[in-house]
Amino acid sequence: MKHSESLYDALTKDEDLQLPPKLDIAKLAAKEGSLSSKQDTLQKLVEEKTNAWMPRVASSDEKEESNAIQKRNEQTLQLAQEVELDLDALDKILNLKREGQKLYAQKMYVEALGRFEEALQVLPGDLEIMYYHALCCFQLKNYRRALMEFREIDKLDKGTTLPNLEKLISLSLVRLNQLKEAEEYLKEVLKHKKRDNQLMNILVYVLERQDKLEEAKTYARKILESEPENPNANNSLAWILYRQNGNLTDALNYVRQALLVEQNNPAYLDTLAMIYLKLNKQDLAVETLKKALALAPGNEEILTHISKLLAV
Numbered sequence: 001m002k003h004s005e006s007l008y009d010a011l012t013k014d015e016d017l018q019l020p021p022k023l024d025i026a027k028l029a030a031k032e033g034s035l036s037s038k039q040d041t042l043q044k045l046v047e048e049k050t051n052a053w054m055p056r057v058a059s060s061d062e063k064e065e066s067n068a069i070q071k072r073n074e075q076t077l078q079l080a081q082e083v084e085l086d087l088d089a090l091d092k093i094l095n096l097k098r099e100g101q102k103l104y105a106q107k108m109y110v111e112a113l114g115r116f117e118e119a120l121q122v123l124p125g126d127l128e129i130m131y132y133h134a135l136c137c138f139q140l141k142n143y144r145r146a147l148m149e150f151r152e153i154d155k156l157d158k159g160t161t162l163p164n165l166e167k168l169i170s171l172s173l174v175r176l177n178q179l180k181e182a183e184e185y186l187k188e189v190l191k192h193k194k195r196d197n198q199l200m201n202i203l204v205y206v207l208e209r210q211d212k213l214e215e216a217k218t219y220a221r222k223i224l225e226s227e228p229e230n231p232n233a234n235n236s237l238a239w240i241l242y243r244q245n246g247n248l249t250d251a252l253n254y255v256r257q258a259l260l261v262e263q264n265n266p267a268y269l270d271t272l273a274m275i276y277l278k279l280n281k282q283d284l285a286v287e288t289l290k291k292a293l294a295l296a297p298g299n300e301e302i303l304t305h306i307s308k309l310l311a312v
Helices: 003-011 038-049 062-082 087-105 109-122 127-139 143-157 165-175 179-190 197-209 213-226 231-243 248-261 266-278 282-295 300-310
Strands: none
Touching: 087 109, 087 127, 109 127, 127 143, 127 165, 143 165, 165 179, 165 197, 179 197, 197 213, 197 231, 213 231, 231 248, 231 266, 248 266, 266 282, 266 300, 282 300
């Protein structure tokens, strides 16, 4: 298995782009008779009907996410007032957004995309709906469209309310094979987010894909300085040492550390198998590759490695 593909798979696990359970956020106390204006009514409707599901942000605590949700609700409310939407139209948009989010969570991306497109026809410029629209494009492998939309959202949002934009922009660039641009983008972002190991792991991947192995090792080791058990970084170092014909004992230690965290990760097992093969431990290599294939049936690169191993 090419390390580029195995690492990409490890960096884009379903849970990273999945929608966690709705968060309960405090509603403004609405005393009887207080909804005397259209603005109050719109605000109450947004707060009651907006679904707060968003892709999980590993670095945010519940309070920060609640604040981000409140900002998104306020943005929807402001847009609705600017275009003078009536309550029925706003109710329709919120329902479409909620339906789209549920369909997205069920991985019904085409159907979800339709809901978000319909909502944007009524309320163009709603950042949360735009975000989900771009996510659907990404999941449907329309990476060029997704990249364009993520960049537009990033300009409008300034990174304040919507999670994972930098990750999604960089992964879109990777999928478009724009590796040099991805490298430059990630290095610029990391000037301001020096402790973001997830972004740094993607940079390691991008550098390895470009055969910049020494630089990739430097960044992988930087990750391990702050997070010694980080599985992606450990697997990356193992694979780079394998590619460089480096210290295979160290390579084994790194990949075994990755497997301690994720023992059934087929990408990591594939790395382990190829190291075994280079150490002339063919039986262990075969056994490990079979396990990897059982976890990722039909994976072409694992099958290629099995064929290579059997030809030895």
